[in-house]
Amino acid sequence: MQRVTYQGYFGDKRIESRGSSLHQRLFSSGTRSIQGLSINRAEQKAYYRFLHNDRASEEKLIEELIGRCSSQVKGKVVLAIQDTTEVNLTTHKGRLQSHTGLGGIDDSKGIGFKLHPSLVVDAQTCFPLGFSSIRMWGREFDMDTKAARKYLPIEQKESYKWLQASDQSKTALNEAAAIVIIQDREGDILEQFIRIPDERTHLLIRSRLNRLTNDVEGKLWDTLSASAKLGTYQVKLDSDSHGNLPAREATIEVRCIKTSIRRKGKGISAELYAVEALEVGCVGYQGVHWRLLTTWPVTDFDQARLVIEWYTWRWFIEELFRMLKKEGFNIEGSELETGWSIRKLTVMLLDTIMKLMQMHIAYNEAEEANVPDSDILFTKEEQRCIDALNEVNEGKTKALKNPFKAGKLNYAVWVISRLGGWKGYTSQRKPGMTTMFKGINKFYDVFDGWTLQKDVGTR
Incomplete structure (x- = not known):
């Protein structure tokens, strides 16, 4: 029996049924091409109408997806893994309708949109549960220079996306026992450490800057590296063709300090734990060296190992982007002619890829x-x-x-x-x-x- 995924969301049973059918067909067909996944011409037209129908809005699609995730987190410790990618549609520039949800991207002459999701996984089992936040936007083509934006309030900067997604995740996951928000170095923003954490919401972010601290010993990285070693462990690491790193059995040294970070000349500071994971014995290559900032309590070696492992689960969101683009559904090759419809299709594909991730994790779980x-x-x-x-x-x-x-x-x-x-x-x-x-x-x-x-x- 066909599941009606969007039941009650669009105020029209025909639109909901059509959306549910497309939702299932994306999963079963393995293609984002509406022409390729449709059985006949009538079905193809119906799917195009759905993607262009204002009642089946991007906001409603995201709301439904987040709602399903919210219903699965009660009483669990969960990780909300954030990152940003861009959907580059420059090669279709002549076909795409202007002013339809597109804008500038990192390539100054390109067009497309930015995508910033928060993928939620169970902190104990690693099983993907859904999304707590999804934001898409097109940059203004006449944005101020980077130097000019430096002095804007955080709310007017593009980097505010990290705080927005964290706030949205706190709301969506309000029935979870605890939330750990994981971000790469771009999320290392002092305002975030001040505004986001509470008794059940924590941050785990890779350090971007050798920040000032309130400690007399010196800057963050220097103090951390000079601290006592908590212990070492061995881990098998796959090869990395991009960084020319070999597959190897790596030895990782672990350090941790409780500290605070602050901005120069201002009294604002945030207390946190800094954890270092340093690969030793490297010959001929630069090994792993992570400095992680977290508000999750870390008082011994096992807790430090836990937050390091959680950070490695960022692989999920990198895999999500890989499957969305070239190596999977190739959303950047979409035949749709408006940015709004491509963005809506993107939301539905994120859900489809999450199901593939659930399959992957389920297979790799221990039999018991x-x-x-x-x-x-x-x-x-x-x-x-x-x-x-x-x-x-x-x-x-x-x-x-x-x-x-x-x-x-x-x-x-x-x-x-x-x-x-x-x-x-x-x-x-x-x-x-x-x-x-x-x-x-x-x-x-x-x-x-x-x-x-x-x-x-x-x-």
């Missing part, structure tokens, strides 16, 4: 973990088809049997990954999101035939 049931992503009939495909894809030996419990999400993901080209051997590298992305597309091709066969067989 509390893995969700398949019905969070698949209907009863789809699960029956998955069961049938499991029988076909399992081998005769134990090594090629589905190791997971039927009805669980990791059981379904094993089958989907086999369809995506994964061989199924435990000695083989675990399937990645790209494999699952391919597998979903193939699964729904099979499911369409499965459904047709059943319908014909009952006539």
Whole structure:
């Protein structure tokens, strides 16, 4: 049975049904092309109408997505991972309608829009729960110079996006036991440390500046590096082609201090913990060296390790952007002709990619973990088809049997990954999101035939 995702949001059952159908088709087809995912011309027109309908607004799409996330966080400690990317539509400049939600981007001659989401994951299980904030905007083409903007109030700067998203996350996640907001160096803004934290809301941000502190010992980084070592640990790190870093077993030294940061010449300051993760023994390359600022209490080695691990989960949002653009749905190649419709499609694709992330994490959970049931992503009939495909894809030996419990999400993901080209051997590298992305597309091709066969067989 088709889920009506947007029920009650647009004030029109036909629009809601059309949006729910498009929502499901984005997931099942593996494409952002409306022409490519539509079964016929009538359906194609219906989806175009939905994306151009003012009643199915960007704000309502975001509200629905955030609402689903809010309903899942009660009593949990959650991480809200923020970052910014841009959707570059410059190659379609001649086709896109002007004044439709687009603006300048980092390329001074380009057009597109900025995207700043907050992706929420369970701090204990790493399982993605949804989004607590999504903001999109086009820059004004005649923005003041960077030097002129430096002296503006924070509310008038583009960097205010970090504080806005943090405030919105606090509201959306108000039933969570605790929130840890994670940001990269661009979020290292003193005003944020002063305004955002409270008894249940914490910040975890990579330090951008060797800031002044209220300590007599000196600046932040110098004091932190001179502090006593809490301990060391080993971790396997993958290779990084961009930084020419090899795959390796890294030794990480950990330090932590309780301190405060302040602005020169002003009495405003914020208390926090600074944690250092320093890779030692590097030869021929620059290893990991993170200085993390957090309001989450860190008083020993285990707590320091925890916040370092949480920070590594920023991988989620980088993967989100990768799948949204070139290596996944290629939103920058959209055939839509208005910025507003592309922005709405972007919101729906973020939701689709989150489902792929849920599949990826569910598969990588330990067998004894509390893995969700398949019905969070698949209907009863789809699960029956998955069961049938499991029988076909399992081998005769134990090594090629589905190791997971039927009805669980990791059981379904094993089958989907086999369809995506994964061989199924435990000695083989675990399937990645790209494999699952391919597998979903193939699964729904099979499911369409499965459904047709059943319908014909009952006539």
